[in-house]
Amino acid sequence: MQKVNFKNISSRVSLFLVTAMLTFSIPTFAQAEAAAVTEAAAPAEGAGDAVAGKALFNANCAACHKLDKKATGPLLRGVADKYDRDWLYLWIKDSQALVKSGDATAIALFEANNKSVMTSFPALTNGDIDNILAYTSEPLPPKPERKGGDGETVEGGVSNNVILGALAFIFLLLITMLFLVTGTLKKIAAHNGVEYPTKEAKKPLYKAILENQFLLLVGAVFLLLTAAYFMYGFFMQVGVDQGYAPVQPIHYSHRIHAGDNEIDCNYCHSSARKSKHSGIPSLNVCMNCHKNIAGVSDDVLAEGINEYGVDYNKEIEKLYDAVGWDVETQAYTGETKPVKWVRIHNLPDFAYFNHSQHVTVAGVACQTCHGPVEEMEIMEQFSPLTMGWCINCHRETNVDLKGNEYYEKIHEELSKKYGVEQLTAAHMGGLECGKCHY
C-alpha cells in the first residue's frame, strides 16, 4: 500500500515540473520572432529608388553579381561607398574602355577578377545606376537564422518532440492513476464489506464455439485461408522495393529542379533517349547551371530547413566539393571526389530494359513509371517494377505508329491478322519471354 502511494507522489511531481517548463518556454519563442520582424521592417536609406534598383539589379546584374557573396563578379553590397560615383557610371557603361584608357583603379579591378570582362551596359542611364546603387547600399537585413543561430531552430524541433513526449507521458500517468484508483477503491470496498451483485455463470463463448463442430471447421478454414492470404502477400512483396527512398550522399531535390524550375528530365538524363540506361548525370552536367547558382533564395532555403531539415546551400557546397570547384577563385581545382549515389531502381540482371525503346520510340512519359518526380523532394521508387506490372502495361498500351516507317508494313499486316484497329505492345510480341530475358 505504502509503495503505491509513494509512486503516485513521484509521478505528480514530475507532471508538475513538465507543465511548468512548457508554460515558460512558449513566450520565449514569441519574443524572439517579434524582435526579428521589427528589425526587418526598418526603413532603407540612400539616394535613388531602391525598389526600382532591385528590379534593374535582378534584370541586369544578378547573373554575375550577388549582394553578399562573390560570384562570377565581386559582391556588390556597399559598392557605392568604395568607388567614386562618376567612375562607377563610366565603369558600368563600358568597363573595357575604362581599362584601356589606363585608369589605375579599373586595371586593378580587372586584374583582381581574373581578367573576366564585364558586360557593358551603355543603355543604363545615370539615374538607373543611381537606383541600382541605392539598392546595393541597403544595409544587410538581419536574418532570423543568423540572429537566433542554427542551434535554436534545431532546439525548437526537439522541444516539439519533448512536448509530444511529455503529453504521452501524462496520458500514461493518468491511465495508471485511474487503474490504481479503481484498485484502491475495490480494496476499500472489499475491506468495508460491500457486496457486488454476482453474475450468473454462463457458458463461455469459446466453449460454445468449441462444441459446435461446424463452426470450428469453418473458423479453422477461414483462419487458414486468411493466414495463407497474408503469407502470400508477404512473400510477394519480398524484393519489391516500391517506395524505396534511400538517403543520398547529396540531397538532390527533384521537386526544385524538375518541379519548380521545370527542367526537362532529358536535360540531365540525356542518355534515356538513346541508351538502355537513363544514366545518372555526370557532375559536369550539374555545373552547367551551378557554376552560377551557388546558393538558393532565402525563402527556398528556409523552406528546405523547416520542411525537410536540409540546408540546400550546404548541399550545393557538397557538389562543389565533389566536382572540385573553388567558389573563391571560380575555377576547378582538379581534385574530384566522385559521388556514390544509391541506386533506387534496381532491375535484376536477368531482365533487360531499354529506356530509349520506351522514351524515344514509344514516347512514354517518364512519370508513367517513375511517378510524380517533379513533386518528390526525395526520389523514390514509384512503381513496383515487377514482371506483372510490365506485362500489364504491354497488354494495355497501344503502339504509337504515326510517322514511324518501321511500323507501317507490320502494322497493316498485323492489324489485319488480329482484326483490330490499334495494336498493343502485346500484339507486337511484347509478351515474349525472350524480348526481355536473354
Add this chain to the structure above:
Amino acid sequence: MASNKKYWKSVEELDQNSSIVKTLQENEFVESIPTDEFLGDKETLEGSSTTRRDFLKYVGFTTAAASLAACEGPVIKSIPYVVAPDEIVPGVANYYATAIADGFDFANVLVKTREGRPIKIERNDLSASGGVNARVHASVLSLYDNNRLKAPMVGKETATWEAFDKAASEKMLAMKGKDVVLLTQTFASPSTSKLINEFTTAYPNVRHVSYDTVSSSGTLDAFQEKFGTRAMPDYDFGKAHVIVSVGADFLGDWQGGGYDAGYAQGRIPKNGKMSKHIQFEANMTLSGANADNRIPVIPSDQKKVLDALTGGSTSGLAPNVAKAVNMAKALMLQAGTKAVLVTGLQDQGSQRRVLDANAASVVMDTAKPRMTRSANNAEVTKVMNDVINGSVKGLITVGVDPVYSFPNTDFKAAYEKLEMSLAFAMKNDATASLAQLVAATPHYLESWGDVQMKKGSYSLIQPTIRPIYKTRQFQETLLAWTNNETSYLDYIKDTWSSVLGGTSWNKALEAGVFTSATAIDVAPVVSDAMLESNTSNGALSSAIDDMELVLYTKTAMGDGQQANNPWLQEMPDPITRTSWDNYVTVSAADAKDLGLENHHVANGGLNGSVVNVKMGAVTVANVPVLIQPGQAAGSVGLALGYGKKDAVQKEMQTGVNAYRLDSLSTDTLRVSLEKVAGAEHEFACVQLQNTMMGRDIIRETTLEVFNTTKKNHEGGYDWNPMPMVSKDHQEIPVTDPDADLWTSFDRSVGHHFNLSIDLNACTGCGACVIACHSENNVPVVGKSEIRRSRDMHWLRIDRYYSSEESFDADKDKKEGFNGLFGENGSLGGFGELEDPAANPQVAFQPVMCQHCNHAPCESVCPVAATSHGRQGQNQMAYNRCVGTRYCANNCPYKVRRFNWFLYNENDEFDYHMNNDMGRMVLNPDVNVRSRGVMEKCSMCIQKTQLSILEAKRDGRPVKDAEFQTACSAACDKGAMVFGDINDHDSEVFESKKDKRMYHLLEAVGTKPNVFYKTKVRNSTKA
C-alpha cells in the same frame, strides 16, 4: 516354443568374473568417453556462461535474423563520371578500327567497347585482307589477362619507369662497343622500322634481327632472291580454278594465314563451276579436310611430288601418288593462268620452284606482297649460337620469348650469363623472368601503331582503352633512348604524312585501313655475314625407321602467345576436336606397329598412349598420342605453342614444348617415338563419334552429279532428297502440312529470322566459336569437365570422317547391308562403319540451336522456361529454368548446354569469370547464367533486338545487312548468312531458295530456322 539357446554378444560374457561385463551392465561404454578432450579445456568451459539452451537460442535468433535480412535488397551504389567523356554514353557501344600485329597474327579489326572497355573483336569490313581468325577474336580476353606484367622490372624486382630508364641507360652505356642484338618479332610497321633504324644508327653496336617463332624463312629467301624485296607473295584463291598444295595448310596459318575467305569464294558452285583443290600432305590439316582430293604424302616424298609437278618425273612415288600427280599436272595445264601451286615445304629451293611455277598465275600477286613475316632462320640460328658461345654480349628481346621457343636448351643458361639482357614483354615469360631488365609493354588494344601488312596496304593501331597497368610501348622507349622528344603518336603521324596524300589523318584513323601507292620498306636487311651456314642444331638423325615430323600450329593456340587465354585452350581443334592439349598425331598403321592406342573409358573420355619423342639428343618426354585418320604413314605431327610454364596459370600449363624439336630448321625433321610403358593420357575430346555411319547429317554430292542431275518427279533433286513419310499408305514429304501434328503459327508478318550455313564455304576455322563465346558470355569449364562432355560451347563445329573412301561409299555400304551376319551383315558392318578410313573424306558442320519452329524442347519443359518467339527464335528464360534437363534430352541436335556448376566467381573454375579483370570482357547485354540452368544459342537475340530498336528509333525499315549474329558477323567466308526471310530482298531469302538447301535431320519434322547448303565436291563419283 521359447528357445533355450543362449546368445553371447562377445567372448567376454563367457567369463562370469569379467569386469567388463559388470561395467557394461551399469554403463553404456566400458571406458568413459573422453568428452573433455573433445570439448577443450575445462577452465574455459566453466568460465563460459553460455548454457546449451542459450546456445540454441543464439542459433535460432541468428537464423531468423539472417533470413529476415535476406528479404532486404542490397544497397547498390552508382558512381557517374565527374566529367563524362563526350563519346561515352552508358549502355551504348562504341566501335574503333584498329589492327592486331603481334608477330604471328596480322589483321584489321573493329573493337567494340562498352563504357570504355573493349569487349569484342569484329571484322573490319573496309579491309580487303582477312585473317580475323579465332585467336584474333580471343585476343580481347588476353587484354584482361591477370598474368600480365603490371610494371617494369629491374633485377627481377618491380620498379618505376624512372628507375628502369636509369638502369637501362647505364647498361646501354656500359655495353658500348660490345655486340648487342635487338631480337624482335616482325612488326611490319613503317614507323617502327624507321625508329629501329634510328636507334641502331645511334647505337652502332646494336644490330637488329627479326625472329618469327613460326617462320616462313624459305619463302622470304626465295622471294628476295627472285624479286629483291624480303616479302611473301600474296594469293587470291578465289581467282583460282585449280589449286594444288604440297604440304601447305593455306587454310590454316601457312605464310601468315588469312587465305580462307578468298578460297571459300571459289568453292561455291556458280554456273556449274567451282575450283578444284588437290592436296598432298602428311598431317590432316584444314586444307586437306576441305580438298577435293587429298593424298597423304610424307614430307620427304612431298619434295618429289613438287619436283614431279614442276617438270620432274614421278619415279620413286607410290602409284596412287603418281596418279594424283599426273592428274594435278594435267588439270594445272588445262587451267593455265588460273592454276596455282603452293607448298608448305620450308626450304628455299622448294619455295623458289613454286614462285617460278606460279609466275604466270593470276592467283599469285608478287607486286603487292605480304610483309607479315620477315625472319631469316639462318640469322636467328646464328644469334642463338652466338649467345651460347658468348660472342654476343647483350640481347634485347621485343615481343619474342627465345628462352621458351629456341630449339637449343643450352640457350637458357647462356642467356642468364649475358652481360645485358633486356626483355620488352607483356608477360613475365620464360625470357623476361630471367632478364636483368624487363620493360612491361601494353596490349595492342592499349597501343598506338601502324602496320603495312601488304605493300601499300596500311593499317593504324589505336588504343581503345587507357593502359590498364604501368606499361610503356617499346617504341616510346626507343624514342626516349634516341633522345627524341616526340610521342610515338606524333612520330607515326610524321611517317604517315608521306603516305596519306590528300586524306586526313582522322579519316584514315576512322577507317583503320588505308591503301596508298607509296610503299615503305619495312623488312630488316639481312647481311650474308650474319647467317649460319648450317641451321640444324646437329640433332638430325637419319635412321631409316624414324618418322618424319611435321610441326604445325593449331587453330586455337597458334604460336603460343595466348597460352593463358582460356577461350583458346578450351576451343576444340577443328580436326581432332580435342581441347586443352597438344599431342603427337600418328597414323593408324604406325600406331599399330608401335603398339600405340586410343580408347574410350567408362566416363566417356578418350585415353591415349604416351610416347617420348626423340630427335637425336633432344627428347620431348611424355607426349600423348592421338591416332589421326589421314595422317601419312611414316609421319607424325606435333603442334607448337604448348608447354608454356611461365606467366601461365596452372590450369593452362598444358601440353609439351615442340619448339625444342629443331623448329628453326628448314629441312625435313626426323624423330623416333618410344612408347612410355604403362602411362596413359586423358584427353579432353568433345567428339567421340567420328563417322556419320552413312546417315544423312551432312549432305554431300559431287560437282558432276550436281550439274547433271535433273529434277525428279517431286520437284527435288536426288542428291538432296526430301524425307518422305507414309500417310494412309501414301508417301508424302515430311514438310507436308498433312504430316504435321501441330498447327503452325503464322510467321509471315514481321521478322522471321533464318540462318543459312553453306557447307561449301565453311572451312571449319572456328572463328565463329570464339565470337559466340565472347558475345554471349559463354563460360569456360576446364579440361576435366570437357572430358565429361560438359562443354558449354553454344556453337560447335562437328567434324566427320568417312569410314570408306568417301561418304558416298559409306552410304552405299549401309544400304547394302543384308541380314545381321555374313559379309554384308549389319551387325559387323555398323561396327566397321564406326572406324574412320586411313585417308577419309572430311566434312565440317557448324551446329548451334536450330531454332525449330516445332521445337521438341519446348513441349517438354515443365515450367515453360523455353518458348518460341514469333520471329523464329527459340527463347530461353534462364531465371525461369529449374534445371530438369528434359529439354536437352529431347533435343535431336544436342545443342543445349547445362550449367552443372556455378562457373563465375567460383574458385573451382578459376578462369576469366573468376577475377575482376577477366570479368571486364563480359557483354553487359547478356545474362551470366547461374548453376542449374540450361542454356543454348539464342540466335543473338540481343543483336537482332538492337537492330530493330535502332530502326524504330530512326523510323525506318531494317536494312538487310543490319541483322547479324555473332557467328555470321565473324564469318569472313560467307558461310553463315543471317537475316529476315520475310524480307524478300534479303540474302538469306535468296539462300533459302537454293537447290542445295536442306534442314538438319529433316525427317524429324522439327522445321528448323537454321538451314544448311549441301556440300559439293569437285570430284567425280568414286
